[in-house]
Amino acid sequence: MKHTLSVLVENKPGVLNRVVSLFRRRSFNIDSLTVGRTHTPEISRMTIVIDGTEQDADRIEKNLYKLVNVIQVDHLTDKPNVIRDLALIKVAVDNTNRSEVMQLCDIFRAHIVDVGPQSVVIEITGDEDKIESFADLLRPIGILEMVRTGVVAMGRGEHLLTSNGYRPQPGANGNGHKSVI
Amino acid sequence: MKLKGAEIIWECLLREGVNLVFGYPGGAILPTYDAMTKYPQIHHVLTRHEQGATHMADGYARATGKVGVAIATSGPGATNMVTGIATAMLDSSPIVCITGQVASSYIGTDAFQEIDISGVTLPITKHNYLVTDVEDLAYTIREAFHIARTGRPGPVLIDIPKDIQNAETEFVYPDEPIVLPGYRPASAATEAEIERALDLIHAARKPLILAGHGVVMSGAASELMAFVEKAQIPVALTLLGKGGMPEGHPMVLGMMGMHGEAYVNQAIQEADLLLAFGMRFDDRVTGNLATYAPHSRKIHVDIDPSEINKNVRVDLGIVGDLRTVLSQLTPRLRPKQHPEWMAQIREWQDDSFKRDIVNRDAGGKLYAAHVIRDLWEYTGGNATVVTDVGQHQMWEAQYYPHKRPHTLITSGGLGTMGFGLPASIGAKLARPDEEVWAIVGDGGFQMTLAELATAVQEKAAVNIAIINNGYLGMVRQWQEFFYEERYNATPMFSPDFCKLAEAYGIPSRRVTSRDQIKAAVEAARAHNSGPFLIEFVVEKHDIVYPMVPAGADLHNMIRRPLAAPDMV
Ligand SMILES: Cc1ncc(C[n+]2csc(CCOP(=O)(O)OP(=O)(O)O)c2C)c(N)n1
Numbered sequence: 001m002k003h004t005l006s007v008l009v010e011n012k013p014g015v016l017n018r019v020v021s022l023f024r025r026r027s028f029n030i031d032s033l034t035v036g037r038t039h040t041p042e043i044s045r046m047t048i049v050i051d052g053t054e055q056d057a058d059r060i061e062k063n064l065y066k067l068v069n070v071i072q073v074d075h076l077t078d079k080p081n082v083i084r085d086l087a088l089i090k091v092a093v094d095n096t097n098r099s100e101v102m103q104l105c106d107i108f109r110a111h112i113v114d115v116g117p118q119s120v121v122i123e124i125t126g127d128e129d130k131i132e133s134f135a136d137l138l139r140p141i142g143i144l145e146m147v148r149t150g151v152v153a154m155g156r157g158e159h160l161l162t163s164n165g166y167r168p169q170p171g172a173n174g175n176g177h178k179s180v181i
Numbered sequence: 182m183k184l185k186g187a188e189i190i191w192e193c194l195l196r197e198g199v200n201l202v203f204g205y206p207g208g209a210i211l212p213t214y215d216a217m218t219k220y221p222q223i224h225h226v227l228t229r230h231e232q233g234a235t236h237m238a239d240g241y242a243r244a245t246g247k248v249g250v251a252i253a254t255s256g257p258g259a260t261n262m263v264t265g266i267a268t269a270m271l272d273s274s275p276i277v278c279i280t281g282q283v284a285s286s287y288i289g290t291d292a293f294q295e296i297d298i299s300g301v302t303l304p305i306t307k308h309n310y311l312v313t314d315v316e317d318l319a320y321t322i323r324e325a326f327h328i329a330r331t332g333r334p335g336p337v338l339i340d341i342p343k344d345i346q347n348a349e350t351e352f353v354y355p356d357e358p359i360v361l362p363g364y365r366p367a368s369a370a371t372e373a374e375i376e377r378a379l380d381l382i383h384a385a386r387k388p389l390i391l392a393g394h395g396v397v398m399s400g401a402a403s404e405l406m407a408f409v410e411k412a413q414i415p416v417a418l419t420l421l422g423k424g425g426m427p428e429g430h431p432m433v434l435g436m437m438g439m440h441g442e443a444y445v446n447q448a449i450q451e452a453d454l455l456l457a458f459g460m461r462f463d464d465r466v467t468g469n470l471a472t473y474a475p476h477s478r479k480i481h482v483d484i485d486p487s488e489i490n491k492n493v494r495v496d497l498g499i500v501g502d503l504r505t506v507l508s509q510l511t512p513r514l515r516p517k518q519h520p521e522w523m524a525q526i527r528e529w530q531d532d533s534f535k536r537d538i539v540n541r542d543a544g545g546k547l548y549a550a551h552v553i554r555d556l557w558e559y560t561g562g563n564a565t566v567v568t569d570v571g572q573h574q575m576w577e578a579q580y581y582p583h584k585r586p587h588t589l590i591t592s593g594g595l596g597t598m599g600f601g602l603p604a605s606i607g608a609k610l611a612r613p614d615e616e617v618w619a620i621v622g623d624g625g626f627q628m629t630l631a632e633l634a635t636a637v638q639e640k641a642a643v644n645i646a647i648i649n650n651g652y653l654g655m656v657r658q659w660q661e662f663f664y665e666e667r668y669n670a671t672p673m674f675s676p677d678f679c680k681l682a683e684a685y686g687i688p689s690r691r692v693t694s695r696d697q698i699k700a701a702v703e704a705a706r707a708h709n710s711g712p713f714l715i716e717f718v719v720e721k722h723d724i725v726y727p728m729v730p731a732g733a734d735l736h737n738m739i740r741r742p743l744a745a746p747d748m749v
Pocket residue numbers: 569570571572573574596597598599621622623624625626648650652653654655656
């Protein structure tokens with residue numbers, strides 16, 4: 001099963017390296033990993049998708065917390081969430097199929113962002129399934145190139161992942177420990 | 182006050198309470214060595230190899246519970262530290278390693294003696310730094326010590342380019358509390374966890390405590406004693422847990438695991454409740470996980486959340502500082518006896534006693550087990566013993582009961598041969614009033630024996646006991662059991678160790694029979710102006726019994742035959 005983890009990290013040199021090195025060392029498999037800025041300049045946010053059991057996800061979370069630069073980990077899979085991936089797809093087109101491609105774009109709410117004599121570049125965002133089904137439909141027409149950003153994710157509504165509430169708390173149960181009683 | 186980076190390093194070390202560092206100079210760390218003149222309060226020990234410096238810092242840390250410091254130059258100096266850092270990592274030993282780096286402008290150019298040591302040590306440090314601005318230096322060093330010693334301790338490396346050591350800045354020692362938003366070591370158990378733990382403990386009929394390194398490191402020895410005396414629960418020790426509770430105490434059974442006592446492993450397999458205190462269910466103590474302690478509920482107390490449910494699924498995981506958690510638990514324990522359970526354990530113990538080599542006549546031969554048992558007797562069981570890795574290490578663990586924490590120093594997790602001698606020097610220099618013995622094999626000793634010169638130069642009065650069996654004995658044992666006695670690459674030539682000692686100006690004795698042990702040990706104990714070396718020429722084909730073959734069930738041990746033909 002796929003698990004999505006949102007991770008707040010200090011924006012310091014080498015942090016991405018530490019996270020990737022951890023995954024390699026503990027032989028956890030990464031499906032996708034993205035990293036980017038947040039509204040706070042000192043903090044970056046990673047979205048990590050792994051394929052594994054609940055127990056694997058739990059182990060990964062605890063091991064991420066062992067990295068000093070990891071501030072907060074949120075296991076989003078079992079919470080209401082928004083998950084988005086973005087793809088750019090270059091499709092070969094001619095006069096016979098251009099309108100078919102445009103119709104597909106309409107249905108999937110994708111945008112044509114570049115038009116050339118023999119090709120178009122389509123931008124589509126959505127969850128992974130949506131992008132995959134879109135690509136499947138384009139394949140017979142002729143995909144020349146495709147690039148994806150990997151997923152970014154966020155909890156819905158009240159559910160917040162912030163670094164604000166998290167100060168060193170003596171007496172708390174330590175990073176990543178959930179009492180199971 | 183304007184100071185150079187090099188001076189800031191020493192200023193910060195002073196403020197961390199450091200008065201002893203171990204190191205080896207070179208180009209990229211020279212400014213720091215030059216600044217040393219101004220800081221006579223800190224004694225620098227020149228080692229003979231940077232690996233030695235890291236093991237000494239580690240020995241220092243394990244003997245005192247304080248952070249040990251090792252210093253090296255860039256490139257080969259830094260890479261020579263790798264084994265020592267990994268050793269400290271796997272045994273959670275707090276050391277800070279400071280390495281010089283080529284000047285910032287050269288970084289990334291494959292400059293002379295440039296190695297990306299923060300990259301190399303990424304997976305074997307708790308955390309590491311490459312300092313890029315002299316303004317950050319004091320903060321970084323302070324943070325490094327904090328991280329090394331708190332939570333689950335471990336090694337931290339600080340790589341400092343040469344230009345940063347030379348750069349000047351206003352030195353203000355930061356005194357506000359260290360805030361690391363992502364670093365929040367645990368401290369105490371929750372009320373619900375305590376209640377659940379008490380329920381499990383009070384319901385148990387065959388409970389057993391598994392005490393590990395965490396007891397020693399969290400300073401929980403007296404808290405554990407109080408817990409045990411009230412709950413009357415027997416205690417099994419891991420290798421690194423030795424000293425956490427005095428062996429000889431009626432509730433302390435002895436060591437568990439691959440070369441643990443058979444009755445201890447039997448007790449683990451039969452227990453209905455395991456209380457794992459500051460240990461991590463390493464494969465060397467569990468054997469086959471599928472058949473491990475099948476009848477028991479399990480409570481695991483550890484400072485590191487990632488250890489809970491890592492190898493063994495537990496019924497209750499408590500993340501916290503063991504000392505704190507024990508003081509939460511003990512006052513609320515209901516005093517209880519477990520007479521049937523104890524009687525059962527004593528019965529198993531009896532059988533082990535009969536098989537024990539120390540209860541048999543040696544028939545004129547010199548067995549390592551007898552050497553160590555006699556050493557224990559003649560040192561009153563009070564020495565700090567530092568071992569190397571191999572059969573002698575296991576015999577030490579079996580035949581030298583320890584009374585106090587920090588008195589057995591050994592490489593458990595990484596099993597680093599060559600650790601013994603340098604770590605013993607670090608331990609002796611850290612605690613000059615302790616009687617320190619290094620028990621090493623003929624193989625491991627030869628990996629780092631260059632540090633004999635360091636011991637002499639520093640007048641470190643360590644007593645070195647070489648258990649010379651002419652083999653890489655532990656590997657030979659595996660070849661005997663599992664590779665049909667094909668002794669490839671394990672017979673080992675050694676120099677005349679006594680002549681070698683003489684070359685270093687170290688007095689020595691060679692012991693070839695049991696009746697010579699006492700005089701040799703006494704001679705060593707009487708010599709306090711520097712190291713003393715004893716070579717014990719022991720049986721070559723001896724075996725560490727009992728043994729759980731790697732991956733086998735914990736209760737299926739290879740036992741010493743009840744009456745070995747050559748021993749009756
Ligand atoms: C650096 C290192 N290399 C190899 C090993 C594998 N190893 C484990 S025990 C052992 C034999 C040790 O021989 P010796 O030092 O003579 O001790 P003995 O077992 O004979 O007491 C070896 C080679 C190791 N633990 N560490």
